[in-house]
Amino acid sequence: MSTQGTLRDILRETLDIGDRADSLADDTPLLGNLPELDSMAVVEVVAGLEQQFGITVYDDEVDAEAFATFGSLVKFVEGKQQ
Amino acid sequence: MLIAPPLAEEMNRSRTLIASLARDLAGVGFETLLPDLTGTGDSSGLLENQRWQHWLDDMSFMASWAATHCSLPLSVLGIRMGGLLAANLATETPIDSLILWHTPADGSTWLEHTKRQQLATKGRALGGKSPPGYRFHPALETDIAAQKLGSQKLATEKVLLIDRDTAQSAAYEEVRQVWQDISSVCQTLVVSTPPYWALEKPVICNPLITETKLFLTGNVP
Numbered sequence: 036m037s038t039q040g041t042l043r044d045i046l047r048e049t050l051d052i053g054d055r056a057d058s059l060a061d062d063t064p065l066l067g068n069l070p071e072l073d074s075m076a077v078v079e080v081v082a083g084l085e086q087q088f089g090i091t092v093y094d095d096e097v098d099a100e101a102f103a104t105f106g107s108l109v110k111f112v113e114g115k116q117q
Numbered sequence: 118m119l120i121a122p123p124l125a126e127e128m129n130r131s132r133t134l135i136a137s138l139a140r141d142l143a144g145v146g147f148e149t150l151l152p153d154l155t156g157t158g159d160s161s162g163l164l165e166n167q168r169w170q171h172w173l174d175d176m177s178f179m180a181s182w183a184a185t186h187c188s189l190p191l192s193v194l195g196i197r198m199g200g201l202l203a204a205n206l207a208t209e210t211p212i213d214s215l216i217l218w219h220t221p222a223d224g225s226t227w228l229e230h231t232k233r234q235q236l237a238t239k240g241r242a243l244g245g246k247s248p249p250g251y252r253f254h255p256a257l258e259t260d261i262a263a264q265k266l267g268s269q270k271l272a273t274e275k276v277l278l279i280d281r282d283t284a285q286s287a288a289y290e291e292v293r294q295v296w297q298d299i300s301s302v303c304q305t306l307v308v309s310t311p312p313y314w315a316l317e318k319p320v321i322c323n324p325l326i327t328e329t330k331l332f333l334t335g336n337v338p
Contacts, residue, residue, distance in 0.1 A: 051311035051320055074237040075126060075315040078230060086284045094236050 038088075038109050038116075045083040050076055061106030066099055077102060090115040118142065118192045118333065119179050120151045121199035121206065123314050125164075125231065125251040128157065131196060133319035138326050145334055148187050152179050165252040169202075169260035176206045192333055195220055197314055198227050201264040207271045214275035215301075216329060217266075219314070222288035224264030267292035276303040277332045279325065281310045 036044075047056035050071040065072055072080070081092050090112065101111040120135060122128045139149035154172045156162040162171075176193075183191050190213035195203025200220025207215050221227040235250050253261070266278075266288075276296055278289050289305045296303040308328055313320035 048309070049312060051316060051318075071316060071318065073317060074234050075130070076312075076317075077237060078234040079312045079315045081233070082230070082284075086282070094233050097233065097237050 038112055039105075041087055042084075042105070042109055042112060045080060045087055049079050049083050059105040061104065061109065063105045065104060065108060066102045072102070084112060088112055088116060118147055118149050118194055119176070119183055120149065121176055121193060121195040121203035122151060122154065122157075123197035123199050124157075127197050127314035130316060131314050134313050134321055134325075135196070137321050138329065141326050141330060142333070145330065147189060147333060150179055150183055150187075152176070165254055168254065168257050169205075169264075172202055173205055176202055177210060180206060180210045180212065190214075192216065194218065194329065197221070198224065198261065198264075201261075201266065204266060204269050204271070205264075207273050208269040209272065211272040213273065214277070214333070215271065215273045216277045216279070216332060218279050218325065218329075219281055219312075220266060220278070222266045222285055222292060224260075225262040228258060228262050267295040271296060271300040274301050275332075276301045277329075278303065278305045279308055279328065280305070281308065281312065283307060 043056045043059055046052065046059065046069075050056075050069060052069065052071060055069075077097060081097055084090060085092055092115070096111075101108060122135075123131050135151060139151065142149055152175060153160040154167070154175050156164040156167040156171075180191060180193070192214045193203045193206060193212050194216045195201065196218045197220060200217035201224055203215060203217065204220075206212075221230075238250060278293065280286075280289060286305075286307070293303045293305050306328060308322070308324050310322040310325050311320050313322060
């Protein structure tokens with residue numbers, strides 16, 4: 036599955052947003068747009084990223100820049116995979 | 118059934134699900150006890166003064182109370198870190214069965230996870246609203262970090278470990294084998310649910326409630 040597809044599923048299952056996950060496009064804002072995404076939920080999403088993509092995310096990388104939009108989170112994950 | 122509750126904000130976010138489970142169990146004749154551990158909820162004391170042993174004493178007291186006031190054999194459900202508290206309780210207090218929901222196999226993992234969340238909140242790096250921070254005594258943090266599932270010899274014959282995905286499968290399998298060898302019939306189960314303890318909106322996980330009810334009712338003689 037593509038990074039987008041896997042990420043969409045992580046957000047769907049972690050935030051319990053159902054079909055809303057299908058409408059996430061690269062320019063869809065995450066923080067401030069998904070009310071489910073507060074600091075507790077973000078940490079669960081990060082745990083999901085680490086598990087599903089086999090990456091390690093450091094505490095100082097969990098910031099507003101990575102979680103700004105769906106596209107920025109895809110880029111963040113792809114950057115960690117390189 | 119006695120519940121060993123999740124800690125800190127995770128308890129607030131799990132409350133709707135726990136209430137729903139308790140209502141469901143009441144329908145099949147089970148009483149559910151949900152204590153506010155000392156220093157949490159409506160109980161007296163300050164959270165920052167609490168130690169692991171205080172909460173273990175709370176759970177022992179509740180188990181004794183249940184033994185004299187409730188008719189069915191006592192089962193204990195530990196949720197998240199409450200699962201490690203429940204496993205500790207079950208080493209010294211004989212109980213009919215032990216159920217663990219989404220309990221970290223290693224307490225230090227939970228502590229790191231919680232600290233990461235607090236960092237994200239403190240730095241306001243993520244903006245928006247955030248749950249309040251909770252202050253633990255350093256000695257409590259040391260105790261939490263030292264908790265490991267599987268290190269206990271349980272005084273119960275039946276154990277069910279439920280997780281929401283396979284992230285801890287290897288660790289759970291190790292725990293299952295240890296408990297199976299030294300004390301109990303132990304099953305593990307993955308039930309797909311959202312991480313209800315981390316979501317602000319109330320989440321009712323019906324498959325989780327169903328599996329728990331099946332396990333409990335299957336155990337009634």
